Amino acid sequence: MSIIAVENLSKIYPVAIKQPGLKGTLNHFFRRTYREIKAVSDVSFHIQPGEMVGFLGANGAGKTTTLKMLTGLIYPSNGRVKVADYTPFKRQHKFLQKISLVMGQKQQLLWDLPALDSLRINAAIYNIPEKIFQQRLHELSEMLSLQSKLTQPVRKLSLGERMKAELLAALLHHPQVLFLDEPTLGLDVNAQVAVRKFLEQYNQRYDATILLTSHYMADITALCDRVLLIHQGSLIYDGSLDGLLERFAPCRQVTVELSQAVPKSELVNYGDIEAIEGQQVKFFVSRENLTTTISRILAQLPVSDLSVNDPPIEEVIGRLFATGQVDN
Numbered sequence: 112m113s114i115i116a117v118e119n120l121s122k123i124y125p126v127a128i129k130q131p132g133l134k135g136t137l138n139h140f141f142r143r144t145y146r147e148i149k150a151v152s153d154v155s156f157h158i159q160p161g162e163m164v165g166f167l168g169a170n171g172a173g174k175t176t177t178l179k180m181l182t183g184l185i186y187p188s189n190g191r192v193k194v195a196d197y198t199p200f201k202r203q204h205k206f207l208q209k210i211s212l213v214m215g216q217k218q219q220l221l222w223d224l225p226a227l228d229s230l231r232i233n234a235a236i237y238n239i240p241e242k243i244f245q246q247r248l249h250e251l252s253e254m255l256s257l258q259s260k261l262t263q264p265v266r267k268l269s270l271g272e273r274m275k276a277e278l279l280a281a282l283l284h285h286p287q288v289l290f291l292d293e294p295t296l297g298l299d300v301n302a303q304v305a306v307r308k309f310l311e312q313y314n315q316r317y318d319a320t321i322l323l324t325s326h327y328m329a330d331i332t333a334l335c336d337r338v339l340l341i342h343q344g345s346l347i348y349d350g351s352l353d354g355l356l357e358r359f360a361p362c363r364q365v366t367v368e369l370s371q372a373v374p375k376s377e378l379v380n381y382g383d384i385e386a387i388e389g390q391q392v393k394f395f396v397s398r399e400n401l402t403t404t405i406s407r408i409l410a411q412l413p414v415s416d417l418s419v420n421d422p423p424i425e426e427v428i429g430r431l432f433a434t435g436q437v438d439n
């Protein structure tokens with residue numbers, strides 16, 4: 112049975128329109144008008160227990176709004192959501208025990224106090240007995256390599272340490288479902304890797320379900336076999352990362368090392384040339400013509416080496432977001 116079930120979910124935000132100037136302010140006060148922003152539109156998906164799913168979309172696509180509905184912070188305008196069999200917006204205590212939301216740009220730890228104090232507050236909120244608190248604290252701080260950092264004020268932690276401490280605070284009650292909104296935002300490469308490793312370990316150890324948004328594709332490729340792609344509020348793809356490339360990157364990149372120079376006028380017969388550097392040529396070749404094109408290249412050109420790659424996922428997603436072309 113799905114641990115997250117989303118059916119025809121929509122969210123419309125009414126936004127007041129205000130013209131500048133005194134007249135605009137008076138009008139705004141006495142005759143307020145609204146326009147509607149459709150942030151999420153008729154989205155449906157199901158996630159099974161233990162899955163790690165990446166939630167992708169350009170800025171403003173509707174990811175955070177969806178996460179807020181899944182965690183019960185806002186009401187849906189339409190549709191149904193069930194998380195661990197609860198309706199999130201009812202915010203029942205038992206539901207809150209089962210989930211956690213971590214937002215990279217927000218923090219729950221108190222700035223001037225050591226993280227340990229905030230953790231104790233969380234333990235009290237979630238009714239975690241002292242013995243279990245100590246066990247979890249030990250286990251999670253070891254997994255996050257944070258042991259020595261919990262007794263110093265949060266403001267004195269590095270960004271990466273702070274993010275790890277935020278994760279510790281979010282996981283102290285051992286939630287079954289973890290919603291992560293940009294958990295590696297602003298972290299350096301090493302800290303990003305540490306957070307990723309931790310999430311992978313946490314997922315494996317506790318069979319936790321994780322829904323993750325990130326603008327760093329490395330997070331998604333390292334952690335998620337499955338991705339959801341949202342565009343202007345609508346879900347346009349739900350499947351594997353490889354499938355995403357197949358659907359949205361119709362060409363593969365063929366890199367050929369030539370043993371002697373070949374004129375460009377001849378090379379153009381084998382595919383779209385992406386770059387020529389010395390005797391190395393990179394082509395874009397459509398997936399359906401790939402095998403015949405490679406056979407032709409090998410038979411007709413002086414090839415010393417040849418490799419075939421998918422274009423980097425960042426490039427594919429970036430192009431997709433930039434052009435808004437989603438229906439090929």
Ligand SMILES: Nc1ncnc2c1ncn2[C@@H]1O[C@H](COP(=O)(O)OP(=O)(O)OP(=O)(O)O)[C@@H](O)[C@H]1O
Nearest residue numbers: 124126148150168169170171172173174175176177
């Ligand atoms: N409280 C709100 N009131 C009105 N409009 C909102 C509100 N929150 C979000 N929006 C709008 O809804 C749309 C979706 O926003 P959302 O924050 O869900 O996008 P996102 O995919 O998380 O983007 P990002 O990657 O930039 O965080 C945007 O057009 C945004 O301006």
